[in-house]
Amino acid sequence: xxxxxxxxxxxxxxRLATIxxxxxxxxxxxxxxxxxxETISATGAVPVAGDxxxxxxxxxxxxxxxxxxxxxxxxxxxxxxxKTTAIDGEGLVKAADAAARxxxxxxxxxxxxxxxxxDAEPNEGFEHYMRVKKAADVHLAQTDLxxxxxxxxxxxxxxxxxxxxxxxxxxxxxxxxxxxxxxIAEALAxxxxxxxxxxxxxxxxxxxxxxxxxAER
Ligand SMILES: NC(=O)c1ccc[n+]([C@@H]2O[C@H](COP(=O)([O-])OP(=O)(O)OC[C@H]3O[C@@H](n4cnc5c(N)ncnc54)[C@H](OP(=O)(O)O)[C@@H]3O)[C@@H](O)[C@H]2O)c1
Numbered sequence: 001x002x003x004x005x006x007x008x009x010x011x012x013x014x015r016l017a018t019i020x021x022x023x024x025x026x027x028x029x030x031x032x033x034x035x036x037x038e039t040i041s042a043t044g045a046v047p048v049a050g051d052x053x054x055x056x057x058x059x060x061x062x063x064x065x066x067x068x069x070x071x072x073x074x075x076x077x078x079x080x081x082x083k084t085t086a087i088d089g090e091g092l093v094k095a096a097d098a099a100a101r102x103x104x105x106x107x108x109x110x111x112x113x114x115x116x117x118x119d120a121e122p123n124e125g126f127e128h129y130m131r132v133k134k135a136a137d138v139h140l141a142q143t144d145l146x147x148x149x150x151x152x153x154x155x156x157x158x159x160x161x162x163x164x165x166x167x168x169x170x171x172x173x174x175x176x177x178x179x180x181x182x183x184i185a186e187a188l189a190x191x192x193x194x195x196x197x198x199x200x201x202x203x204x205x206x207x208x209x210x211x212x213x214x215a216e217r
Contacts, residue, residue, distance in 0.1 A: 004067040007074030009036035015181035017043035052091030060098035069106035092136040115172035165203025166210040173201035
């Protein structure tokens with residue numbers, strides 16, 4: 001499978017690129033800072049420079065052509081409201097339009113669990129982030145792409161254990177980036193996980209079993 005990753009140098013993206021490359025997929029990893037090329041090469045993926053803000057739809061489509069799937073795990077990562085709008089929001093819209101234009105039908109989006117931050121002090125920046133992520137989900141869900149929206153709980157960096165809880169509606173919890181990346185890698189190759197929103201946390205079900213159960217639905 002030829003996979004085009006947006007956000008490939010990030011915490012989730014680099015883990016996913018490593019898993020996909022190790023299992024023999026051909027991965028192109030898009031990055032916006034020159035020094036990130038090295039991070040991406042180290043995963044086994046081929047780096048390609050690109051910027052969700054600076055590039056237009058055709059420029060993104062040009063890079064995506066010939067791939068079988070796009071995975072979007074880019075994000076502004078708390079760098080401000082305007083960047084959240086431009087990257088997590090408008091960036092996702094551009095990337096989905098580009099995938100459609102490039103004829104890449106499979107599109108996986110790393111979204112956010114709807115209960116995130118529920119018990120924290122109200123914070124306008126976080127509320128904005130949640131609104132933008134939801135709007136991105138709404139946009140992608142209205143496209144004709146074979147989309148899969150994954151809504152992970154709070155991301156953690158501890159080593160993964162290959163087990164999750166995955167479902168259409170589950171209790172909120174943390175998830176290790178390793179486990180999220182492994183879930184996406186498994187789900188990418190299962191066409192039945194299409195036009196579906198999946199909530200995901202750490203849990204007790206082996207990832208291949210969790211994906212197989214969702215595919216039976
Ligand atoms: N943190 C959480 O607990 C949590 C929970 C649920 C969901 N999420 C979502 O999970 C996703 C991935 O998380 P992560 O830990 O992998 O984040 P991350 O490490 O911040 O990775 C995001 C990547 O996106 C890239 N990016 C940002 N702006 C870009 C642009 N204009 N063009 C191209 N690439 C750009 C970043 O590059 P730069 O280094 O150049 O900025 C970075 O490599 C995010 O979408 C986030 O919203 C996070």
